[in-house]
Amino acid sequence: MSTDFALAARLDDLRREYDDLKARGLTLDLTRGKPSAEQLDLSEPLLALPGEGQHTAEDGTDTRNYGGLSGLLELRRIFAELLDVPVGQLLAQGNASLTLMYDTIVQALLFGVPGSDRPWSREEQVTFLCPVPGYDRHFAICEELGIRMVTVPMTPDGPDAEAVAALVAEDASIRGLWVVPTYANPDGAVVSETVARRLVSMPTAAPDFRIFWDNAYVVHHLTDVETPSVNAVALASDAGNPDRVFLYASTSKITFAGAGVAFFAASPANIDWYQAHLGIRSIGPDKVNQLRHAMFFRNADGVRAHMRRHREILAPKFSAVGEILTRRLSEAGVASWTEPLGGYFVSVDVVPGTASRVVQLAKDAGIALTPAGSTFPYHRDPQDRNIRLAPSMPPLDEVRAAMDGVATCILLAAAEAAAAITPSPAADEA
């Protein structure tokens, strides 16, 4: 309690510091993992591609016309190499992997998946396991679609595989597990091969359990440690559960967010299932945009080189976050945070019970943070402790200013909490 006491003693100082912060009238935003304008500029040549007269795919397809449900082969080939899946098991689709995830789950609800006894919507209950902290939009999809969410802990090697295995072995309503395998949102964890092998081979009570393997940050390295993704589709096949994995990826944070291309990879049976229904709702994806991307990247090394240019822009921002949090908070011991090797987020654990207060204090000082609880299903962080920071979008000086302000808010909230549980001199007298 010496720390609490020391903190409580700093309360007045911290209040003054916070008032100074507010007086600066900042307008800063660390809410979402959006690429910055400087990053988007890296892909500016896309805006003039494919160029007049350039509309023919390598197989002779006129990309300007209908057709080609699977997407353009030359682009699929590039991402098949990056995702380490056979090109025949990889589809290039629309502008968002989020939409692909939603649509494949809806398809499962309406029709079931290969191995289902019936459509998921006809089951008494459908449950997804949600590693926490996790990605709020995954949880929002489940909430919207009436899918029950059960949390499991994240570890530095990915979801707690033993906890997952114990649950899926017993509960036949569990049909899904969310995984962000590489540089997870928000904690940056990378799924180890050991964890991946356990997840694809564990027995499940449900015959049609799926892992929703959202490889959103597969090539989004922040250091020269370019951690390779575990090949979950192949591992599942090796384990005798070929249909277990639905893999998603996109170029949203490679080229343009919202004007990129999303990818879906899975077993041949899953791909056939997806395309059979897709053929009713689509006459093919935007192949011109896929051609545009294929011309821009040329090959997988083109993507890798492009991502190193992103890293040059992003790495200093992440360094600034770590540096400022260390300088401002490590002595007080009121928070712990991740130092991710990739991805878009820093996950901060503050003094339990103060995350909401920190976000509110920051908001009142003009610094927008993702709402507390966002990294948990139903926005309920049981310990009110986790805050997700997204430093990609603002310029570096704004990241610095914002983080300094956030540190002040974390300290003030911690001091307030300490004061509330530390007998004050006044209380002693009373």
Place this chain on the structure above:
Amino acid sequence: MSTDFALAARLDDLRREYDDLKARGLTLDLTRGKPSAEQLDLSEPLLALPGEGQHTAEDGTDTRNYGGLSGLLELRRIFAELLDVPVGQLLAQGNASLTLMYDTIVQALLFGVPGSDRPWSREEQVTFLCPVPGYDRHFAICEELGIRMVTVPMTPDGPDAEAVAALVAEDASIRGLWVVPTYANPDGAVVSETVARRLVSMPTAAPDFRIFWDNAYVVHHLTDVETPSVNAVALASDAGNPDRVFLYASTSKITFAGAGVAFFAASPANIDWYQAHLGIRSIGPDKVNQLRHAMFFRNADGVRAHMRRHREILAPKFSAVGEILTRRLSEAGVASWTEPLGGYFVSVDVVPGTASRVVQLAKDAGIALTPAGSTFPYHRDPQDRNIRLAPSMPPLDEVRAAMDGVATCILLAAAEAAAAITPSPAADEA
């Protein structure tokens, strides 16, 4: 029966003619309403738009980043004028109106629509009224989603409104009516204001009945009679049923098929409903493609002028179809066909019971036609009579060659049918 007898007598001649046709080894395709390469060339400047450095919308939005669920205002304004709906009630979305239709119906199944007592999937039965002949992909959506289809006749003024009104008044399971209001697929009919008023004002047993108003050919005129579309959204509002109409359109047959922009218009309550769910599955449409289109068109007159250039390419093909069918078939009286003022199709009614035979004969002669029955739910044309011709894609000389072949097949099938019901000399002797 004199016609039958005369036709039967021509059987041998027609067989020889058909053998000559087959001997030509044609490979022609009139199956789908796809734009031709020449039409696609009209939009070639899109391939270099918006151009480097051009990524900012008129409201300052960076189109390269996430956001903007409703779509780009400058593009919505152009199509709001063309579709005659308030821009606030018009959304610019992804690359296909077919997908929008599918997704809005799925949303109705999962959640219900404004006015629903419960999700449509919880109803005992959901029925859609399907004017016939109609669009095969509409019917395929219903079939896929387990929606019962009940046919109503088409008239030159659109769906038979009295037949529709009688059914919806009685049957509470009827939740939808498909309408292609302008230059219908396949018969080219245009919904009159009288029919539209009846459809939007008729009492319905279901509280949440919707008209799926697929205005796919709203600006796709083939003559200088540029038939304006009835404004169904406004009429429904005037009639006190503001939420009755879901309107769809797209640029698929204006710019690039599959790389265009789709639109959804409806009442404010419907738009709110759609967007509330959309916000869970999407972080916004491809705004760069929308900016590209807005820059290319500039304004509604730009679209109108562009469509006149399409007309210059398409009109001669449709004239050729009419001319060849008239020359080859009118004397024999074995078929009737539409002479549409717009759209992409010619609908031919052949001798009842012979449509499948005509399509098979054409196929064997290297001329691909849409399968017989395609214009009816479940591919079942009760009279086996209707054939949809799509002359847009092949060059004019191929359209001519294909139509001459199709005429031969129609005559031969009619002669075969006539011979089967006309006592032959051999049959007399037996």
